[in-house]
Amino acid sequence: MxxxxxxxxxxxxxxxxxxxxxxxxxxxxxxxxxxxxxxxxxxxxxxxxxxGLAPSRVLGSLSYGAGGWENAAIRMLPTGKVEVITGTSPHGQGHETAWSQIVADRLGVPFEDVEVLHGDTQVAYKGLDTYGSRSLVVGGEAVVRAADKVIEKAKAFAAHLLEANPDDLEFAGGRYTVKGTDQGVGITDVALATFASHNYPEGLEPGIDAEATFDPDNxxxxxxxxxxxxxxxxxxxxxxxxxxxxxxxxxxxxxxxxxxxxxxxxxxxxxxxxxxxxxxxxxxxxxxxxxxxxxxxxxxxxxxxxxxxxxxxxxxxxxxxxxxxxxxxxxxxxxxxxxxxxxxxxxxxxxxxxxxxxxxxxxxxxxxxxxxxxxxxxxxxxxxxxxxxxxxxxxxxxxxxxx
Incomplete structure (x- = not known):
């Protein structure tokens, strides 16, 4: 190391x-x-x-009983709200606040529209929990990667709604815009459109939810x-x-x-x-x-x-x-x-x-x-x-x- x-x-x-x-x-x-x-x-x-207790390969070499990865998922609701499911379990460290900040900043949605769900295996069934000062370092990064997957999945739907090529879209401040124009659509509008499923690209499943599992290298x-x-x-x-x-x-x-x-x-x-x-x-x-x-x-x-x-x-x-x-x-x-x-x-x-x-x-x-x-x-x-x-x-x- x-x-x-x-x-x-x-x-x-x-x-x-x-x-x-x-x-x-x-x-x-x-x-x-x-x-x-x-x-x-x-x-x-x-x-x-x-x-930041990880990575799994190193822990395995030390005969540790589990891995060092962490999981997160993001659900984009048709109401414009965002649910974040995390495998970490806060008990006073402020994860709900920090995770909401990360997602609000990444997706460009209001902070108060983000809800963090945790601590119930019927809701957050995948994760390795909170210990070893790892929650933000590993769990927070999993949240970031899940948000990035949402952004990437939503781009194809946004391009379809804007009748544009996905490569011509830019994402900033929660909004997809066609480069060099003021044409755009918000990511929450995309979430609503995919929920309604009245108009979406062929070959894609309706929905832009995503999850990610992060296993750090160090x-x-x-x-x-x-x-x-x-x-x-x-x-x-x-x-x-x-x-x-x-x-x-x-x-x-x-x-x-x-x-x-x-x-x-x-x-x-x-x-x-x-x-x-x-x-x-x-x-x-x-x-x-x-x-x-x-x-x-x-x-x-x-x-x-x-x-x-x-x-x-x-x-x-x-x-x-x-x-x-x-x-x-x-x-x-x-x-x-x-x-x-x-x-x-x-x-x-x-x-x-x-x-x-x-x-x-x-x-x-x-x-x-x-x-x-x-x-x-x-x-x-x-x-x-x-x-x-x-x-x-x-x-x-x-x-x-x-x-």
């Missing part, structure tokens, strides 16, 4: 600018010099991901740079997120608002893994965080406003030029946050903290570092080993009192 496209340096440079990287490093140095009890850490996370490879600044109180172990910036390259963007929502959701999920979420079992193997009373699931009130932006390197594996975005925030945010916390505590000789980095777990790491390295402990105020309980176990999880 070969990376399709990307500009890694551009994403990193833009993220540094938005983040104020040099200024934050200067502030970090000043806090370390003054032995401020609240230290500042900067976490860096860059990633390149394999998305995966898509989105990438990004995520930067996180965390403040860590070395006296209590409390952590506070100061700034989070990410610049992702997901190829061409169909709907910026949907993309921003996908990134925000992914960021919070990844940040939660770094700071809060954990399945805890007692000595008997019983899950003690089996409800949201005991399991910390963050809300918007627990996070900050993120700064998100995109660079654009169109994918080469589909005509839309799109790459997967659903997993970008989740992949990059967890290491960015943990790296920032560890960076803040690096002068104490701390090089790793097991997730989630709860205040107690951070505090215990500080205590442990001070107990084993007096010189490192001198870098923080006060000397934490003086305050540690005599029976403190640096390796204990201690989540019960973390909050």
């Amino acid at each position: 070969t990376y399709d496209s990307g500009n890694y340096e551009a994403a990193t440079a833009r993220a540094k600018d938005l983040f104020g990287y040099d200024e934050l490093r200067a502030e970090q140095a000043a806090r370390r010099e003054s032995k401020d009890p609240v230290q500042l850490g900067i976490g860096v996370s860059t990633f390149t991901e394999m998305c 995966f898509s490879f989105p990438h990004g740079t995520h930067l996180c600044a965390m403040e860590v109180d070395t006296e209590t172990g409390e952590t506070r997120m100061r700034t989070y910036v990410c610049v992702d390259d997901i190829g061409n963007v169909i709907n910026p608002l949907i993309v921003e929502g996908q990134v925000h959701g992914g960021l919070v999920q990844g940040i939660a893994q770094a700071l809060w979420e954990e399945a805890i079992f007692d000595d008997n193997g019983t899950l003690v965080t089996g409800s949201f009373v005991d399991y910390t699931l963050p809300t918007a009130a627990d996070t900050i406003s993120f700064v998100t932006e995109n660079t654009t390197s169109p994918a080469t594996s589909n005509t839309l030029g799109t790459k997967g975005v659903g997993e970008a925030g989740t992949i990059a945010s967890t290491p960015a946050v943990v790296n920032a916390i560890v960076d803040a505590l690096r002068p104490l000789g701390i090089h790793d903290i097991r997730m989630p980095c709860t205040p107690e777990r951070v505090w215990r790491a500080i205590v442990s570092a001070g107990s084993h390295d007096g010189a490192a402990a001198d870098a923080a105020q006060p000397h934490f080993h003086d305050h540690a309980p005599s029976n403190a176990d640096p390796g204990a999880t201690g989540e019960g009192s973390a909050q």
Whole structure:
């Protein structure tokens, strides 16, 4: 497999600018010099991901249980409405909106006249579903190809209605016109004419509906740079997120608002893994965080406003030029946050903290570092080993009192 496209340096440079990287490093140095009890850490996370789960031949070589293709169909109704049947199953990603945008743009019909049908095998009986950041990259491309087939099928009927040669027709804005003239007919008018079947070319079946199955030749490879600044109180172990910036390259963007929502959701999920979420079992193997009373699931009130932006390197594996975005925030945010916390505590000789980095777990790491390295402990105020309980176990999880 070969990376399709990307500009890694551009994403990193833009993220540094938005983040104020040099200024934050200067502030970090000043806090370390003054032995401020609240230290500042900067976490860096860059990633390149394999998305758009496909192609079938590659998946077969990996003993995968299914193919990587996706199917779509388009029905042109006599009412002028358009039905799009997709094998992908959205559960909050906005497929209905994006697919409607694609079809409305391709066929030149009003956005509100497009209905996307999915999730019912009696309606959409062919498809491999939604996973691996593949819906738009593979399923969206299948929709594009089905729309192109509709346009091509309708051209023969339009030419017959206009008494013209199909090769003399142009299609734009939902309308077929004879080159160099103002003679034309809309694609929805063609749909109505083929439904009525009063006048259509011999040798053709009445109807311009079409379906397409797309099996890409390669995966898509989105990438990004995520930067996180965390403040860590070395006296209590409390952590506070100061700034989070990410610049992702997901190829061409169909709907910026949907993309921003996908990134925000992914960021919070990844940040939660770094700071809060954990399945805890007692000595008997019983899950003690089996409800949201005991399991910390963050809300918007627990996070900050993120700064998100995109660079654009169109994918080469589909005509839309799109790459997967659903997993970008989740992949990059967890290491960015943990790296920032560890960076803040690096002068104490701390090089790793097991997730989630709860205040107690951070505090215990500080205590442990001070107990084993007096010189490192001198870098923080006060000397934490003086305050540690005599029976403190640096390796204990201690989540019960973390909050």
